Amino acid sequence: MKVLVVGTGYVGLVTGVCLASFGHDVVCVDQDWQKIARLNMGECPIYEDGLEPLLREQLLANRLSFDTAISDSTDCDIALIAVGTPPRNDGSADLASVFEVVSELGHKLKQGAFIGTKSTVPVGTAHSIETFLESMGRQDIRVVSIPEFLREGSALSDTLQPSRLIFGVPDEESLRVLEELHRPLEVPVVACNRATAEMIKYASNAFLATKISFINEIANICERVGADVQQVSQGMGLDPRIGSSFLRAGLGYGGSCFPKDTRALVNIAGDVAYDFKLLKAVVEVNQRQRTEPIRRLRQWFGDLSHIRVTLLGVAFKPGTNDIRESPALEIGERLRSQGAQVQFYDPVVTRFQLQSQEFVRVLDDPYMALEHADAAIIVTEWPEIVDLDWARVGAVMRRRLVFDGRNVLDPAALEEAGFLIENFGFHPALLLASARDSAVQA
Numbered sequence: 001m002k003v004l005v006v007g008t009g010y011v012g013l014v015t016g017v018c019l020a021s022f023g024h025d026v027v028c029v030d031q032d033w034q035k036i037a038r039l040n041m042g043e044c045p046i047y048e049d050g051l052e053p054l055l056r057e058q059l060l061a062n063r064l065s066f067d068t069a070i071s072d073s074t075d076c077d078i079a080l081i082a083v084g085t086p087p088r089n090d091g092s093a094d095l096a097s098v099f100e101v102v103s104e105l106g107h108k109l110k111q112g113a114f115i116g117t118k119s120t121v122p123v124g125t126a127h128s129i130e131t132f133l134e135s136m137g138r139q140d141i142r143v144v145s146i147p148e149f150l151r152e153g154s155a156l157s158d159t160l161q162p163s164r165l166i167f168g169v170p171d172e173e174s175l176r177v178l179e180e181l182h183r184p185l186e187v188p189v190v191a192c193n194r195a196t197a198e199m200i201k202y203a204s205n206a207f208l209a210t211k212i213s214f215i216n217e218i219a220n221i222c223e224r225v226g227a228d229v230q231q232v233s234q235g236m237g238l239d240p241r242i243g244s245s246f247l248r249a250g251l252g253y254g255g256s257c258f259p260k261d262t263r264a265l266v267n268i269a270g271d272v273a274y275d276f277k278l279l280k281a282v283v284e285v286n287q288r289q290r291t292e293p294i295r296r297l298r299q300w301f302g303d304l305s306h307i308r309v310t311l312l313g314v315a316f317k318p319g320t321n322d323i324r325e326s327p328a329l330e331i332g333e334r335l336r337s338q339g340a341q342v343q344f345y346d347p348v349v350t351r352f353q354l355q356s357q358e359f360v361r362v363l364d365d366p367y368m369a370l371e372h373a374d375a376a377i378i379v380t381e382w383p384e385i386v387d388l389d390w391a392r393v394g395a396v397m398r399r400r401l402v403f404d405g406r407n408v409l410d411p412a413a414l415e416e417a418g419f420l421i422e423n424f425g426f427h428p429a430l431l432l433a434s435a436r437d438s439a440v441q442a
């Protein structure tokens with residue numbers, strides 16, 4: 001099939017490369033000419049394991065090409081929209097880019113072509129796109145919803161071996177087209193109407209976010225009653241009805257999807273006069289969780305204006321250089337506003353990515369970043385951070401205090417190396433209380 005993918009961010013690029021590897025003829029378009037220039041040279045603008053070699057392979061095989069604009073003579077069978085749908089101030093999804101693209105496609109697509117939404121869009125968007133196209137006289141274009149479930153850091157395997165495919169279609173023929181597009185994949189397919197497909201995407205993200213906020217609440221209680229949240233997660237997760245994934249307690253969720261999509265779903269519910277209380281609480285718990293290190297540092301130090309804090313990890317999770325909605329940036333900014341001196345280390349996030357954030361000082365070497373620090377906070381559980389030589393870290397820090405925001409360090413080992421360690425829910429806070437008191441008095 002001839003496929004046009006509009007928007008070559010995470011979703012568009014991975015989708016385009018994978019569809020080319022299925023044997024389709026794919027053109028990817030993005031308005032960001034610098035991105036397109038790099039892609040045409042076979043350079044991957046995002047950090048994603050295995051993507052660059054596959055991209056080069058498909059370029060060489062002439063199945064994949066990149067452009068800065070949709071060609072006037074495009075003869076694609078299906079155009080996939082993969083542009084951003086960022087949050088507006090009220091949390092609702094901003095569809096300006098989606099409709100800009102639809103308008104252009106309405107002028108350029110051949111008779112009988114299909115449009116598929118890969119972007120995460122509010123329930124009812126496929127229908128609105130159809131109405132918009134009709135107003136342009138394009139009743140012949142059919143609109144389908146193909147929500148995307150890839151995770152950053154494992155985007156290729158998620159796309160090549162997905163757990164399921166969701167096809168939101170208006171009729172049987174559209175379903176056949178989507179089956180043809182994904183032909184090599186032998187995975188469960190849920191064929192449904194378009195509103196259902198759009199809802200499956202939001203409900204999935206909201207449910208995973210709920211699991212995270214739930215375990216974070218349990219962790220906070222564990223800490224106060226002397227229970228171990230790691231073992232609670234393990235014990236719960238072995239029940240197949242619960243499952244072990246997304247039960248890692250810590251600083252909570254970040255990234256370009258969960259924070260945005262949970263707020264958008266609260267908004268979608270509000271639009272139909274439904275108060276989604278549970279999801280509102282999920283969002284609130286997540287917000288409280290990511291500011292917890294600051295509350296605890298205040299318990300240690302009182303006034304933060306004289307301390308130096310090193311944040312270990314800037315990416316919102318390991319395996320990606322994406323810093324969108326990363327807890328590191330918010331924690332850093334809050335510490336700075338309280339007068340603390342803040343330094344960052346991340347194995348893949350570059351200074352260039354953070355240059356708009358004036359206060360940020362990023363160092364390439366973790367030990368340099370930790371020099372004379374009064375406290376370190378683990379924000380991202382990169383192996384490069386978990387496996388630091390902690391004896392060496394202890395030798396360069398001014399005070400040996402580590403806040404393990406992802407529960408990845410062995411508290412006993414760290415304590416043996418002379419550290420005081422805080423984490424979420426598996427080190428009874430009571431044990432640290434007297435140490436905190438003496439630190440504040442010192």
Ligand SMILES: NC(=O)c1ccc[n+]([C@@H]2O[C@H](COP(=O)([O-])OP(=O)(O)OC[C@H]3O[C@@H](n4cnc5c(N)ncnc54)[C@H](O)[C@@H]3O)[C@@H](O)[C@H]2O)c1
Nearest residue numbers: 007008009010011030031032082083084085097119120148
């Ligand atoms: N990132 C993920 O892991 C992920 C996973 C599933 C779904 N999604 C959803 O997919 C959508 C895209 O997410 P992303 O992370 O890939 O976004 P992104 O912000 O990384 O990329 C969007 C791209 O679209 C381009 N663009 C915007 N307007 C355009 C236009 N009019 N013409 C051409 N190009 C245009 C931008 O230049 C940018 O390169 C969002 O709705 C997101 O919620 C993202």
Ligand SMILES: O=c1ccn([C@@H]2O[C@H](COP(=O)(O)OP(=O)(O)O[C@H]3O[C@H](CO)[C@@H](O)[C@H](O)[C@H]3O)[C@@H](O)[C@H]2O)c(=O)[nH]1
Nearest residue numbers: 148149150151152212246247248252253254255257316317
């Ligand atoms: O037990 C856990 C699991 C994850 N997280 C955090 O949750 C966030 C999201 O993680 P993950 O889901 O792995 O990353 P994303 O790449 O944001 O992927 C999510 O968002 C995408 C965009 O919608 C969806 O396509 C994916 O299915 C969905 O998993 C990260 O900050 C993680 O640190 C936890 O705190 N605890």
